[in-house]
Amino acid sequence: MSVTLTPAPDWTGRMDPEDGPDAIRLHQLVKPGARRAVLGFACDAGVKRNKGRVGAKEGPAALRQALANLSAPANALAFSDLGDVAVDGDALEAGQETLANAIRDALSEHERLVVLGGGHETAFASFKGLRKAHPKARIGILNLDAHLDLRLPGEAGGSSGTPFAQIRALDPDRFDYLCVGYAEEANTQALMKRAQDWGVGLVRDHELIADPLAAYPAITDLIARNDFLYLTIDIDVMSHFQAPGVSAPAARGVPFSTIEQIVSFALKTSASLKTPLALADLVELSPVHDRDGVTAKTAAVLARRILMS
Ligand SMILES: [Mn+2]
Known part of the structure; x- marks a missing residue:
């Protein structure tokens, strides 16, 4: 089979029983039927088609490992692990369809799902899954990314560089996309022009460096005018030293x-x-390119925040 469903691994990690009942880490919060859940997409096909350096297929396993030993916050929430959708070779479209269906099913059981990629081709499946779960809803897309990922699918089909163009093609009239953190030199003028033509909201990396609050008005507007928020975080939005283990590190x-x-x-x-x-x-977490697991930990800190809020 080119696409397989892999069951959740056993979560293990550090235990500190001598510190009493509040010495809890995330690996101790994993249980079936929780309100929150994680689901992996183990896939290299999107990055490979995008001519990036492969390795994202190992992302879900590295993210789980980095999450396991993070401490649980006060009033911690349990979460479920739904396992992985794993893509062998170039079976990208079949993998995305399987992931979209798994997301749709998961959203009927869990109030919040965090998908552990995979390259940014994950986003096309994520959006499709949310759309399947809520066919009529207005969905606002918030992408934290150095790249607009608005390239048009080529002869080989979609890739990690095309998800938002593919999402738009599903329903151009309802496309509502805000890209936060893009780097000017990492996007061609063709993509900048396309973003403008398609009404994409843009906040540049330099704006955020000058003012960390620069994106707040655009994010508030996006959330206010939609029924659901879909948040997609490309780890490569952060600096190369914070996120070296990605397909395309940022200068x-x-x-x-x-x-x-x-x-x-x-x-x-x-x-x-x-x-x-x-x-x-x-x-876009690519563990083979990581240093001291810092990128996995960076991604895990963000995942923890989303899971535990
Ligand atoms: Mn991206």
Whole structure:
């Protein structure tokens, strides 16, 4: 089979029983039927088609491992692990369809799902899954990314560089996309022009470096005008030293603390405006290129925040 469903692994990690009942880490919170859940997309096909350096297929396993030993916050929530959708070779479209269906099913059982990528081709499946779960809803897409990922599918089909063009093609009239943290030199003028033509909201990395709050008005507007928020985080939005283990490291990048603040702000605003953040994904983690596991840990800190809020 070119696409397989892999059951969740056993979560293990450090235990500190001598510190009493509050010495809890995330691996101790994993259980079936929780309100929150994680689902992996083990896939290299999108990055390979995008001519990037492969390795994202190992992302879900590395992210789980980095999550396991993070401490649980006060009033921690349990979460379920739904296992992986694993793609062999170039079976990208079949993998995305399987993932979309798994997401649709998961969203009927869990109030918030965090998908562990995979390259950014994950996003096409994520959006499709959310769309299948809520066919009529208005969905706002918040992408934290150095790249617009608005390239048009070529002869080989979609890739990790095309998800938002593919999402738009599903329903051009309802496309509502905000890209936060893009780097000017990492996007061709063709993509910048396309973003403009398609009404894409843009906040540049330099704007966030000058003012960490620069994206808040655009994020608030996006959340206010939609029924659901879909948050997709490309780890390569952060600086190369914070996120070396990605398919395409950033020369400049947005500071990690700023990305954390933006994620918190999006979570808080979606709660206060009653626009649920039902689905998030973290993509482009490429463990083979990581150093000391720092990229996996960076991604895990963001995943923890989304799972535990
Ligand atoms: Mn991306």
